[in-house]
Amino acid sequence: MLRTLLLATTAVAMLGAAAAPALSQTVVRLVSKDLLTTNSDDMKEIEAIEAGLKAQGHDIDIQTVDLPGGTAAYVEALGIMLLSGDIPDIIYFQGGDQKMAEQDILEDLSPWIEGSAHIKDALWPHNVERLANYPYLLYIYPPRAPQPVIRQDWLDQLGMEPPTTVEEYEALFRAIHDADLDGDGTPGNTLGLTGFGTTAELDSVFNQAFGVTGTWMKNAEGQWVNSRITDAEKAKIGFYADLAAKGLYDKEYVTNTYDVKEDKFYTGKAGVIFGSSPEVIDIYGGKMRQAHPGEDITLTVLPAPSGPGGQGLAAVDVAKEARGFAISALSENKEAAFAVLDFMASKEGQDIDRMGFEGTQYTKDASGAVTFTDQISTWYARFFNAANWAPPTPLLSPTAQTALDNIKADFTADNTFVWPAEFAADVDATEQVYRAWVAKFITGEASIDQWGDFVAEYNAAGGERMAEYARTVLGE
Numbered sequence: 001m002l003r004t005l006l007l008a009t010t011a012v013a014m015l016g017a018a019a020a021p022a023l024s025q026t027v028v029r030l031v032s033k034d035l036l037t038t039n040s041d042d043m044k045e046i047e048a049i050e051a052g053l054k055a056q057g058h059d060i061d062i063q064t065v066d067l068p069g070g071t072a073a074y075v076e077a078l079g080i081m082l083l084s085g086d087i088p089d090i091i092y093f094q095g096g097d098q099k100m101a102e103q104d105i106l107e108d109l110s111p112w113i114e115g116s117a118h119i120k121d122a123l124w125p126h127n128v129e130r131l132a133n134y135p136y137l138l139y140i141y142p143p144r145a146p147q148p149v150i151r152q153d154w155l156d157q158l159g160m161e162p163p164t165t166v167e168e169y170e171a172l173f174r175a176i177h178d179a180d181l182d183g184d185g186t187p188g189n190t191l192g193l194t195g196f197g198t199t200a201e202l203d204s205v206f207n208q209a210f211g212v213t214g215t216w217m218k219n220a221e222g223q224w225v226n227s228r229i230t231d232a233e234k235a236k237i238g239f240y241a242d243l244a245a246k247g248l249y250d251k252e253y254v255t256n257t258y259d260v261k262e263d264k265f266y267t268g269k270a271g272v273i274f275g276s277s278p279e280v281i282d283i284y285g286g287k288m289r290q291a292h293p294g295e296d297i298t299l300t301v302l303p304a305p306s307g308p309g310g311q312g313l314a315a316v317d318v319a320k321e322a323r324g325f326a327i328s329a330l331s332e333n334k335e336a337a338f339a340v341l342d343f344m345a346s347k348e349g350q351d352i353d354r355m356g357f358e359g360t361q362y363t364k365d366a367s368g369a370v371t372f373t374d375q376i377s378t379w380y381a382r383f384f385n386a387a388n389w390a391p392p393t394p395l396l397s398p399t400a401q402t403a404l405d406n407i408k409a410d411f412t413a414d415n416t417f418v419w420p421a422e423f424a425a426d427v428d429a430t431e432q433v434y435r436a437w438v439a440k441f442i443t444g445e446a447s448i449d450q451w452g453d454f455v456a457e458y459n460a461a462g463g464e465r466m467a468e469y470a471r472t473v474l475g476e
């Protein structure tokens with residue numbers, strides 16, 4: 001009996017020895033928004049990532065944590081989980097990261113990235129600057145830079161080229177308005193341009209044109225002031241208001257939701273709208289073709305115009321990433337956690353994350369040439385959009401590729417910074433004052449001659465206090 005037991009024990013011990021490699025597998029816990037065990041595509045991708053890592057000598061079991069979707073619900077649930085002491089190795093933040101960084105819960109990623117095999121080559125220029133200012137979040141995507149688009153067949157009908165100056169933009173909006181491009185028999189009922197919520201999209205191409213070079217600018221006395229209250233800003237808002245007064249820009253932009261904005265474009269009630277990213281511009285093109293079956297419609301990206309103050313896409317906030325992946329400073333598996341992120345920035349990782357799966361999102365012929373299927377239209381990257389990755393077959397239309405090339409060619413860093421918590425109320429109040437006055441100028445409720453009233457209200461709402469602080473940060 002004893003002998004049998006000993007033999008059995010030995011057998012187990014030997015089995016254990018034989019299975020020893022399995023013990024070297026590292027568990028990495030990962031929490032990310034909308035990455036769920038109930039989503040079969042998510043789990044298929046995680047399995048492919050594990051297999052890809054294993055092929056490179058990293059035996060890692062990635063265990064995902066399910067949290068509610070929706071930004072507010074995710075941020076709240078994540079905060080509760082972290083404060084309870086349950087801190088996964090890799091954490092995706094979409095807000096709420098600063099207080100975790102302040103409590104030393106987030107790993108400084110700088111040395112890891114410096115020693116990385118892939119991430120350091122995959123970063124976009126603004127990522128490099130944001131990481132230098134705040135080394136806790138990694139979010140490898142091109143910066144958001146809304147760009148205007150128009151139906152190419154409408155440009156052709158007008159016999160016009162894409163506008164390259166502010167004056168040519170107005171001339172294009174005027175031509176769209178005066179023609180009957182939507183063909184309803186009534187000229188004058190199509191807007192040149194529409195938008196939604198705020199004028200932030202327009203600023204993307206008009207800020208530099210009017211000399212709004214960044215968040216902080218020097219006034220005539222050589223002092224830093226918020227660009228919101230400068231003469232350059234006044235000239236830009238005056239231009240928007242003038243377009244609206246002439247019926248060329250949509251006075252209803254404040255109440256338009258994004259789908260109302262899009263609908264006006266697809267139905268011919270507006271000639272130009274802004275797309276927030278190259279991918280979104282392709283979605284607009286697809287929806288436009290759906291709305292007009294049988295017509296061969298392509299969209300054209302319009303360039304950032306030159307104006308009295310310059311030319312280019314708006315400066316990009318590089319104070320910190322607003323969202324992204326962090327590694328827990330308390331993790332016992334930092335090397336494995338970073339290996340996962342580094343793999344996602346590699347060619348193998350990007351092939352999975354950006355293209356999905358052979359036989360579903362794409363097919364390969366005998367020569368290895370890749371053809372994307374319709375399924376690719378609903379596929380999205382769960383991790384990164386690496387600056388140095390190129391698909392084997394174009395993923396973007398030529399139009400969207402133009403938008404991406406513009407973003408790559410035209411990066412300017414903004415001089416904004418992260419506000420200390422005690423300025424939160426001032427930041428909110430001044431932004432509200434600004435948005436309210438811009439709406440009043442554009443709807444005609446206020447005249448641009450009342451600019452001084454706006455500046456006084458802005459400064460009283462916290463603008464003066466903010467500027468004083470900014471001068472201590474920005475120096476001479």
Ligand SMILES: [Ca+2]
Nearest residue numbers: 180184186187
């Ligand atoms: Ca019409």
